[in-house]
Amino acid sequence: MNAANHMGFIVASYAATAAVVGVLIAWVTLDYRLQRRSLVDLETRGVTRRSAPARPERTIEQAKEEA
Amino acid sequence: MAIADLANPSRFLKLANRTIPWLGGLTVLVFAYGIDQAMLAPDDYQQGATVKIMFLHVPSAWLGMLGWGVMSVAALGTLVWRHPLADVAAKAAAPIGAAFTLLCLVTGSLWGRPEWGTYWVWDARLTSELVLLLLYLGVIALWRTVEDPSRAARAAAILTLVGAIDLPIIKFSVDWWNTLHQGSSVFRVGGSTIDPSILIPLFIMATAFTLLFFTLHLAAMRNEILRRRVRTLRLMQANAAS
Numbered sequence: 001m002n003a004a005n006h007m008g009f010i011v012a013s014y015a016a017t018a019a020v021v022g023v024l025i026a027w028v029t030l031d032y033r034l035q036r037r038s039l040v041d042l043e044t045r046g047v048t049r050r051s052a053p054a055r056p057e058r059t060i061e062q063a064k065e066e067a
Numbered sequence: 068m069a070i071a072d073l074a075n076p077s078r079f080l081k082l083a084n085r086t087i088p089w090l091g092g093l094t095v096l097v098f099a100y101g102i103d104q105a106m107l108a109p110d111d112y113q114q115g116a117t118v119k120i121m122f123l124h125v126p127s128a129w130l131g132m133l134g135w136g137v138m139s140v141a142a143l144g145t146l147v148w149r150h151p152l153a154d155v156a157a158k159a160a161a162p163i164g165a166a167f168t169l170l171c172l173v174t175g176s177l178w179g180r181p182e183w184g185t186y187w188v189w190d191a192r193l194t195s196e197l198v199l200l201l202l203y204l205g206v207i208a209l210w211r212t213v214e215d216p217s218r219a220a221r222a223a224a225i226l227t228l229v230g231a232i233d234l235p236i237i238k239f240s241v242d243w244w245n246t247l248h249q250g251s252s253v254f255r256v257g258g259s260t261i262d263p264s265i266l267i268p269l270f271i272m273a274t275a276f277t278l279l280f281f282t283l284h285l286a287a288m289r290n291e292i293l294r295r296r297v298r299t300l301r302l303m304q305a306n307a308a309s
Contacts, residue, residue, distance in 0.1 A: 012177050013177045047300045
């Protein structure tokens with residue numbers, strides 16, 4: 001079987017693999033940066049998991065009573 | 068560290084932050100060695116140089132199935148053990164598994180054209196592999212459609228366990244039906260039919276691809292945990308503002 005005749009298929013396979021792997025790496029890297037930036041933005045605005053909310057949350061019972 | 072300790076997302080994040088760079092570095096090294104060995108491997112006596120496509124196609128096929136296997140175990144973790152990171156693991160694995168399944172189909176088509184004279188044929192192996200890709204897309208769509216993560220996790224877990232039936236169909240399709248796709252040649256009773264000069268580079272490439280899968284999976288799980296933290300903080304912010 002002539003290798004030169006099929007070189008295009010081999011190159012296309014390796015190029016497709018490089019493209020898909022590249023997209024996966026870019027996806028996890030960019031997503032990580034996006035989530036980190038969003039967390040930092042929220043924390044600089046004072047929204048943290050340990051902070052109390054500005055207004056106490058109403059319980060379901062309180063909401064029912066008010067209704 | 069016990070496995071149970073990893074149920075704590077903060078501990079998992081610390082472990083992931085420490086592990087990802089090392090795992091990534093190891094993946095690059097094994098890939099460099101694997102590609103070198105694949106390029107040095109001799110041509111097949113029947114297929115010629117196109118056998119080099121096998122070093123990409125076979126690991127992609129294995130990882131497409133491994134991805135669904137990981138999701139199936141995670142689905143049990145969600146439905147049975149209610150492990151806090153189980154649905155995170157399942158959601159993170161889906162796009163990666165889908166990408167490798169797509170890669171398996173693409174490289175298979177590019178290998179099929181010179182060997183079989185066609186890019187595609189509706190035989191059992193190719194069709195069941197296409198079904199796996201559609202299942203991946205279905206689970207990803209489900210995750211995106213249901214807004215509440217816990218409800219989405221349960222629905223996706225059920226679909227994942229139902230879809231797991233496709234894995235043995237893919238594996239044994241070449242034995243159960245008369246297919247254009249060749250029969251098992253690596254893992255089979257009586258040993259592999261592939262010459263070691265090609266089999267060894269194939270195993271090195273498979274190791275590299277597997278390391279890549281777990282590096283990406285760990286990174287995607289880390290992203291998913293952060294995304295959920297962002298979501299929680301935004302809900303808290305909206306709640307405080309109302």
